[in-house]
Amino acid sequence: MIESTFPLLSLTIVLPLLGALATGLATNNRLAKYIALWVAVAELLLTLSAWWLFKPEDGNRFQLVEQRAWIPSLNMEYLVGIDGISVLFLPMTALLTVLAIAASWTSVQHLHRLHFALLLALEGITIGVFCALDTMLFFLFWELTLPPIFFLIGLWGIGTLRRTAAMKYTLFMLFGGVPLLFAFVLLAINHATEVNGALPQNLSFSLPVLLATPVSEHLQTVVFVLLLLGFAVKAPLIPFHTWLPTATMEGPTQITALLIGLKLGIYGIVRFTLPLAPSAAVGFSWILGILGAVTLVYGGLIALQQSNLRRLLAYASISHVGLVIIGIASLTVQGIQGAIFQLFNFSVIASSLMLIAGFIHQRLASTEAVHLGGLAKVMPRLSTFYFLFMLASIGVPGTNGFPAELLLIFGALSAHPGLGLTALAGAVLSAAYMLSYTRRAFWGPITQTAVSQSQDLRPRELALLCIPALLVLWFGFFPNTALSVNQVAAEAWLSRLLEPPQMPNNDVVGLWQGH
Secondary structure, X not given: OOEOOOOHHHHHHHHHHHHHHHHHOOOOHHHHHHHHHHHHHHHHHHHHHHHHHOOHHHOOOOEEEEEEEEEHHHOEEEEEEEOOOOOOHHHHHHHHHHHHHHHOOOOOOOOHHHHHHHHHHHHHHHHHHHHEOEHHHHHHHHHHOHHHHXXXXXXXXXXXXXXXXXXXXXXXXXXXXXHHHHXXXXXXXXXXXXXXXXXXXXXXXXHHHHHOOOOOHHHHHHHHHHHHHHHHHHOOOOOOOOXXXXXXXXXXXXXXXXXXXXXHHHHHHHHHHHHHOXXXXXXXXXXXHHHHHHHHHHHHHHHHOOOEHHHHHHHHHHHHHHHHHHHHHOOOHHHHHHHHHHHHHHHHHHHHHHHHHHHHHHHHOOOEHHHOOOHHHHOHHXXXXXXXXXXXXXXXXXXXXXXXXXXXXXHHHHHOHHHXXXXXXXXXXXXXHHHHHHHHHHOOOOOOHHHHOOOXXXXXXXXXXXXXXXXXXXXXHOOHHHHHHHHHHHHHHHHHHHOOOOOOOHHHHHHHHHO
């Protein structure tokens, strides 16, 4: 681990929380908006500086580490840091928050200060999820994401069942949190047992320590199942996916853009599930691959039947999650790099498409294809951005979706031809449902008066979409900008799974002390 002399990561967590407090206490709505926007921009600059300070050649080590005692009696610590797997998600979280605030600028009609304060609070908490290296600290941030999302969906949703959607989301996430907590406690107790220590003095919730602690085959199986179950709910994977289409249809589009853009569940699987139970992960990788394949095909087939853009994007997101899981299950460097890159792409592509769906809904009060038709004629600027993000979503060369899907498919083919063919089938399905909706909604004659009178993108909306559009093209033509950051980390991650540490009990503490 490489410790930091300046608490940069703590600042990235605390700044949005302080900004949320300042936004909530602002004297008027206009001031609250500008406070939220400038705090979000400052947060983006901070996270970019963390990326700049990150050393890719040491990507397998945790960097910018900060360590403080938190609950000493249980050996819980405030331990944060980043590596090649997590570093990219910090600036993308900050960028999505900036976009969400800009998209909400005129669409929020009541409780403005609370709305923008909750967005900033959610940002700080999500950054904490990506930085936490203590399992209990991670769990704390994980659970703290629930209140902001509950209120953001329930109070500012655009559907009549928004409160039901908020409650459904919360109950699903609470259900998923139980096995996570149980697994983390089991691992902490196992550490105390391995070092021949006493409880609770020798408990450990530190991820670096737990990674270096041997775990029996039986306990690995239990931990693997518990962690996979907990993170599968958030991902979401079949059959825990039903909350996402509901939240997408009922919640505000800027919030659903965050939900489908930031795949915290998949991050949890990569960060905790497989590395903490490496032998079980290798042994059950075929189950993980089948689960990914079923999710990929099921989500694609259901998306093919959708006539509403928001619901289509929800099922497309579920299908893409299945593709990422196939890449992870391949247990190849190409597969894991493609999976991390695709998670990064989720933040850019899926969120931008959802924001565009929000712009359409604001103008026409619907994203049903039957209420649209001919949008490209009256909204050329919006249509141009839509086509770019749509093509990126289906992995057309020249966009960032292409290298990610290519890596995932190569990884799947090298692991098992059946998985590779399923990944290819998923790519065909993706093209089918996206092009089908595009033909109905954007081409053809204009049949609705409201469509013919619609306004194209406003300057603020145009500027908002330019940033992710540039990222789509940049990472499409120069994918190594992102891939070079996580290559060392991906190789180390895979090495740990294929060669799990086997060491005497008394060496575990020594490894931690010598990092």
